[in-house]
Amino acid sequence: MAEEKYNMKNPAVKRILQEVKEMQSNPSDDYMSLPLEENIFEWQFAIAGPPDSEFEGGIYHGRIQLPAEYPFKPPSFMLLTPNGRFETQTKICLSISNYHPEHWQPSWSVRTALVALIAFMPTNPNGALGSLDYKKEERRKLAIKSREAAPTFGSSERQKLMDEIHQYMLTKAPPVPQLGAEQTSDEQATNQETDAVVHPQDGDDIAAGDEEPNPEADDRVVADVREVHVNANAGPLRVSFSAELSVSRRVPATGSSEQVQTQEVRVLQRSDDRLFTWAAVGLTLAIVVLLLKKFLRSSGVDVASIGGFK
Amino acid sequence: MGNNEKVAVAEEEKKSVNEVVEVAIETSYVDNDDWATYRDDEVMQQHNAIQAEEAHKLPFVGDKEPLSALAAEYQSGSPIIQEKIKLLGQSFSAIRRTRGDGNCFFRCFMFAYLEHILESQDKAEVDRIKANVEQCKKTLQNLGYAEFTFEDFFALFLEQLESVMQGNETSISHDELLTRSRDQSVSDYVVMFFRFVTSGEVRRRAEFFEPFILGLSNMTVEKFCKASVEPMGEESDHVHITALSDALGVAIRVMYLDRSSCDTGSVSVNHHDFVPSISDSPNGTTNAVAAKPVMTLLYRPGHYDILYSK
Numbered sequence: 201m202a203e204e205k206y207n208m209k210n211p212a213v214k215r216i217l218q219e220v221k222e223m224q225s226n227p228s229d230d231y232m233s234l235p236l237e238e239n240i241f242e243w244q245f246a247i248a249g250p251p252d253s254e255f256e257g258g259i260y261h262g263r264i265q266l267p268a269e270y271p272f273k274p275p276s277f278m279l280l281t282p283n284g285r286f287e288t289q290t291k292i293c294l295s296i297s298n299y300h301p302e303h304w305q306p307s308w309s310v311r312t313a314l315v316a317l318i319a320f321m322p323t324n325p326n327g328a329l330g331s332l333d334y335k336k337e338e339r340r341k342l343a344i345k346s347r348e349a350a351p352t353f354g355s356s357e358r359q360k361l362m363d364e365i366h367q368y369m370l371t372k373a374p375p376v377p378q379l380g381a382e383q384t385s386d387e388q389a390t391n392q393e394t395d396a397v398v399h400p401q402d403g404d405d406i407a408a409g410d411e412e413p414n415p416e417a418d419d420r421v422v423a424d425v426r427e428v429h430v431n432a433n434a435g436p437l438r439v440s441f442s443a444e445l446s447v448s449r450r451v452p453a454t455g456s457s458e459q460v461q462t463q464e465v466r467v468l469q470r471s472d473d474r475l476f477t478w479a480a481v482g483l484t485l486a487i488v489v490l491l492l493k494k495f496l497r498s499s500g501v502d503v504a505s506i507g508g509f510k
Numbered sequence: 511m512g513n514n515e516k517v518a519v520a521e522e523e524k525k526s527v528n529e530v531v532e533v534a535i536e537t538s539y540v541d542n543d544d545w546a547t548y549r550d551d552e553v554m555q556q557h558n559a560i561q562a563e564e565a566h567k568l569p570f571v572g573d574k575e576p577l578s579a580l581a582a583e584y585q586s587g588s589p590i591i592q593e594k595i596k597l598l599g600q601s602f603s604a605i606r607r608t609r610g611d612g613n614c615f616f617r618c619f620m621f622a623y624l625e626h627i628l629e630s631q632d633k634a635e636v637d638r639i640k641a642n643v644e645q646c647k648k649t650l651q652n653l654g655y656a657e658f659t660f661e662d663f664f665a666l667f668l669e670q671l672e673s674v675m676q677g678n679e680t681s682i683s684h685d686e687l688l689t690r691s692r693d694q695s696v697s698d699y700v701v702m703f704f705r706f707v708t709s710g711e712v713r714r715r716a717e718f719f720e721p722f723i724l725g726l727s728n729m730t731v732e733k734f735c736k737a738s739v740e741p742m743g744e745e746s747d748h749v750h751i752t753a754l755s756d757a758l759g760v761a762i763r764v765m766y767l768d769r770s771s772c773d774t775g776s777v778s779v780n781h782h783d784f785v786p787s788i789s790d791s792p793n794g795t796t797n798a799v800a801a802k803p804v805m806t807l808l809y810r811p812g813h814y815d816i817l818y819s820k
Binding site: 219306308309 | 658660702740
């Protein structure tokens with residue numbers, strides 16, 4: 201970074217250079233963002249689509265503009281990769297970005313804002329300005345397409361930076377899970393049915409985790425997963441979420457990451473085991489009852505009187 | 511049942527959502543109705559226009575005016591207020607107004623404290639407050655703030671503190687102090703420094719402040735700091751004043767100019783001294799406190815100005 205080019209007495213410049221340094225020394229698997237060399241108030245970024253959403257595996261590029269009054273005034277965000285959630289080349293309406301200037305605070309940073317942006321992707325747009333409400337399948341198609349290359353935008357220097365960021369994100373972002381929508385719902389249904397027959401209570405729990413009707417709860421889950429990625433040391437959090445929530449959602453998951461697969465296998469095994477246990481217990485009980493009846497009848501005791509005694 | 515426990519754990523984890531994301535998501539629901547028809551740049555523009563209008567009326571910190579200027583304001587106003595201003599005139603000679611932009615308390619504190627140091631050249635006091643500032647830095651680190659989000663603000667305050675001490679290359683005159691207090695790139699940074707210190711102190715002693723905050727706003731301590739302490743332009747209440755006074759160990763006297771009076775008809779000006787509590791000092795030192803108020807502020811509902819004793 202050409203530090204001598206900028207007035208180091210300018211507190212905004214000082215702060216921004218600090219953030220660049222911090223971003224470079226603590227890179228994340230979920231996003232990457234760097235300023236243009238010619239203008240540190242202009243950044244390029246890419247975020248990985250949040251896991252367990254139709255954006256998973258997608259790489260979404262965008263630009264950030266920092267105001268001269270940064271960090272007192274918020275940065276503004278704009279996506280460049282078609283994604284089905286936010287319009288491209290339109291300032292994004294997040295309360296963390298400058299849509300609601302009164303909510304921004306100097307203790308936030310580009311990093312905080314990117315984390316929030318990822319968490320926002322699977323939320324319901326509620327008709328907010330600059331938001332799109334594409335179908336899941338459409339979004340999934342865009343996610344696959346987004347991996348091909350960074351979008352074409354701006355100067356050659358900017359393009360170069362975007363291509364670099366794209367290469368970096370390709371090494372970090374998991375592939376798009378390859379499953380058709382119908383397949384998923386079929387599998388979901390069977391799995392829940394099996395569970396319900398075997399043990400209704402367990403079946404309910406899993407269904408509750410999977411078909412959470414409350415959109416806010418869903419948001420929170422995603423937000424949690426995001427947070428985990430920021431504080432890499434909180435790894436177990438993510439694991440436990442995968443275990444609870446992706447049980448039936450991603451059963452076939454041929455192309456998905458290994459970690460999640462192991463989780464699924466384990467969970468499936470658990471329910472299989474349960475099925476066998478209960479079947480065995482049921483059978484044993486039935487046999488015992490039958491034997492008892494036979495024994496009592498053969499020894500001449502009135503079965504009906506025992507029933508009455510109960 | 512193992513599964514239920516798992517769900518309970520998951521619920522528990524859902525609660526520990528990244529607060530920034532939480533704030534962001536909540537506001538996105540609330541604000542959709544009010545703000546959906548405005549574009550973010552329009553909101554920003556309006557915000558800037560209001561600020562420019564205010565700036566036109568009064569600089570961040572005004573000139574010293576005789577107390578008669580205050581009396582002139584209430585010439586045809588409430589007789590109780592007029593009576594109280596007369597009483598104030600017995601002990602105070604002048605007033606210095608600050609801009610009513612929500613930062614007035616912090617702006618008063620900045621100017622009055624630095625002016626006090628400039629005039630007293632009290633080296634011991636400077637050393638004392640520096641130690642407290644260092645402690646505040648540790649508090650923020652312990653609370654998990656990223657250092658780069660607050661270090662610039664701390665550095666800028668310490669720089670001003672150095673400057674008002676005479677005999678250095680960087681020493682400044684009283685006029686220069688006034689100029690700097692009116693310069694946004696210094697004034698806002700120092701205000702933000704105080705906001706960080708205040709927020710850190712409130713959160714460090716959350717148990718102590720919680721009942722006051724609940725009585726004031728029905729918010730959690732965390733939310734209160736995010737919504738009412740850290741953002742610029744949020745007005746200060748007795749919670750802010752207590753926290754700042756305690757954290758820096760600086761006593762503050764506030765004179766209350768309102769229309770309250772005794773039943774007997776006699777009028778007196780109420781005042782309150784915010785004397786830093788020494789028992790709860792983080793490092794256990796009890797000598798880091800100046801118990802005598804170093805500044806007197808005039809409070810009129812919703813606004814603070816600086817008063818000068820005779």
